[in-house]
Amino acid sequence: MEMGNACETVSNVLRAAARLVAVWCCFVAVSPAIAQSSNAVRCSYESRSDVASALRSLQAGDEPARLAAAAALGQIGKDALPHLMATIPENLRHNAESNAWPAAQRDFAIVLTDIIRAILSNDRQAVLRFRQCTTDGIIKSLTWAARGDNQRLRVNAANILANIVDNTTVCFVLHHLRDATISASGRANLLGVTNSMASYAYKENVAGITQTMESVTAQIGSGPGFDQSKSIIRDISARMAQSENKNTSLQSASLKEYCSDYNFSAGLD
Amino acid sequence: MQNTEAAKPVDAALKPETAALDGDQSAAAIQVLQLLFTRSIEFSRSGFFFILLGCGFLYFAYHVLYHVHPTFVFILALLGLSIVLFGTGTQSLGSGEFTEPASQARTKFYLAGGAGVLAGIFGFGAVLGSEKIERVFANSSGYALVVFEISNPAGSNLQQATVVTHLRDGRQLPVLVRDTSIEVLAPILRGYGKLDVCIEARGPERKWSIEHGCPTLDLKDNAPGQRPEPVQSIGTVRLDIKYVNTLGLDEGGKSTPATTFIAN
Numbered sequence: 411m412e413m414g415n416a417c418e419t420v421s422n423v424l425r426a427a428a429r430l431v432a433v434w435c436c437f438v439a440v441s442p443a444i445a446q447s448s449n450a451v452r453c454s455y456e457s458r459s460d461v462a463s464a465l466r467s468l469q470a471g472d473e474p475a476r477l478a479a480a481a482a483l484g485q486i487g488k489d490a491l492p493h494l495m496a497t498i499p500e501n502l503r504h505n506a507e508s509n510a511w512p513a514a515q516r517d518f519a520i521v522l523t524d525i526i527r528a529i530l531s532n533d534r535q536a537v538l539r540f541r542q543c544t545t546d547g548i549i550k551s552l553t554w555a556a557r558g559d560n561q562r563l564r565v566n567a568a569n570i571l572a573n574i575v576d577n578t579t580v581c582f583v584l585h586h587l588r589d590a591t592i593s594a595s596g597r598a599n600l601l602g603v604t605n606s607m608a609s610y611a612y613k614e615n616v617a618g619i620t621q622t623m624e625s626v627t628a629q630i631g632s633g634p635g636f637d638q639s640k641s642i643i644r645d646i647s648a649r650m651a652q653s654e655n656k657n658t659s660l661q662s663a664s665l666k667e668y669c670s671d672y673n674f675s676a677g678l679d
Numbered sequence: 680m681q682n683t684e685a686a687k688p689v690d691a692a693l694k695p696e697t698a699a700l701d702g703d704q705s706a707a708a709i710q711v712l713q714l715l716f717t718r719s720i721e722f723s724r725s726g727f728f729f730i731l732l733g734c735g736f737l738y739f740a741y742h743v744l745y746h747v748h749p750t751f752v753f754i755l756a757l758l759g760l761s762i763v764l765f766g767t768g769t770q771s772l773g774s775g776e777f778t779e780p781a782s783q784a785r786t787k788f789y790l791a792g793g794a795g796v797l798a799g800i801f802g803f804g805a806v807l808g809s810e811k812i813e814r815v816f817a818n819s820s821g822y823a824l825v826v827f828e829i830s831n832p833a834g835s836n837l838q839q840a841t842v843v844t845h846l847r848d849g850r851q852l853p854v855l856v857r858d859t860s861i862e863v864l865a866p867i868l869r870g871y872g873k874l875d876v877c878i879e880a881r882g883p884e885r886k887w888s889i890e891h892g893c894p895t896l897d898l899k900d901n902a903p904g905q906r907p908e909p910v911q912s913i914g915t916v917r918l919d920i921k922y923v924n925t926l927g928l929d930e931g932g933k934s935t936p937a938t939t940f941i942a943n
Contacts, residue, residue: 541930572940598943602941607929610929649936
């Protein structure tokens with residue numbers, strides 16, 4: 411009888427241990443996803459099941475489901491931005507050959523940037539929310555896309571960057587502009603992005619932009635063509651000259667990250 | 680049977696009278712026909728006949744107004760009017776006779792009739808105003824050429840645009856995209872002085888757009904030589920391209936000078 415009770419006790423302990431192991435396994439399986447999404451953006455945000463569901467439909471659904479999901483995310487607006495931004499580094503590769511990406515990944519990247527572009531359009535709060543949540547990984551991914559060889563993705567990414575790049579992130583864009591292998595379309599796009607923040611550039615960025623413009627001018631030379639790039643360069647110089655912040659350092663304005671000590675000589679990643 | 684047999688002699692007695700009666704009736708009919716013919720001839724010489732004939736021509740001109748060339752309509756109307764005037768008695772303006780009292784010689788003169796004079800005047804007018812006649816007698820329905828002149832400072836390629844144009848009632852309109860303008864053919868009725876045409880256009884990848892709107896255009900007659908298109912009227916309006924603008928916000932959310940951004 412005592413033996414029977416002991417066996418039953420051992421059995422119960424084993425069952426409880428098995429449950430504990432199962433719960434732990436579940437936690438281990440889920441925890442990387444939670445950590446990933448929380449690391450992917452800098453801001454805290456409320457996890458919404460409708461946004462997560464729409465994102466799943468966007469990735470896996472058929473065309474009508476994807477359209478419905480895109481419309482739903484657009485309706486949710488800026489509250490969906492952190493979720494959407496978290497997927498950017500995962501789905502936008504760090505190279506300019508976007509036409510060579512797997513088709514499903516490229517198509518998702520186009521739809522994703524389409525939605526973000528629509529949310530940012532004419533919405534000040536959405537632009538500020540994006541800046542609050544953005545990371546270097548997101549800006550780098552979008553910068554590669556804005557100079558890539560897929561036109562739709564390039565235009566979407568450039569439009570997003572033109573709205574969200576500021577003194578804290580323009581150095582990533584300038585770094586790409588110094589790359590001699592950049593395409594003419596990519597150069598024009600990134601010059602346009604730089605132009606959008608030149609009127610309030612701080613001291614370090616004024617120096618960075620000036621050096622970059624010299625580099626770009628040397629790249630395109632004085633020959634014919636590149637009229638749009640040359641026109642934007644003139645506009646950037648004029649806007650930068652009128653910046654009220656041109657003599658103020660980023661550090662004194664508490665804008666140290668990421669451009670205060672940016673290393674332009676490092677390789678592009 | 681008895682009745683039939685009895686009736687035979689009676690019929691035989693009536694036959695000569697019937698023949699005489701038939702002869703009278705034929706003669707009367709001929710007389711009636713002759714009378715009708717005579718009256719018809721007389722009627723065809725009367726002024727009322729010419730009024731009716733002229734009205735017939737005018738009605739015919741009206742009937743074929745939408746189906747034949749305006750010049751033919753003009754000739755029919757002119758002919759109808761002339762015949763009506765002839766019928767009303769204006770066929771002769773007057774005549775006179777000069778006679779020398781001491782001489783047997785007489786000089787008679789006749790002035791051309793009113794219809795003839797009018798026909799001459801109309802004919803002369805037809806030569807002088809041949810270009811305007813076509814417009815006067817043209818169909819009352821036709822097309823207006825609506826020209827949207829596009830203000831395009833960045834030199835965006837309009838030919839790549841997706842353009843939708845329609846009337847306020849929803850009818851879609853054919854559209855021609857040129858280098859600096861977008862042109863539309865809109866159906867109109869004669870007498871239209873103003874027309875609302877709705878337009879919306881988007882550049883490739885939504886780089887730029889012409890926002891949806893239904894501007895009211897003042898239509899002017901298509902003067903000969905102005906435009907080669909066979910349209911009655913022309914209306915022109917200027918539209919601006921809208922580019923994707925950045926919001927111009929600094930790190931603190933303060934507004935800064937916005938830029939017009941044209942992604943490639």
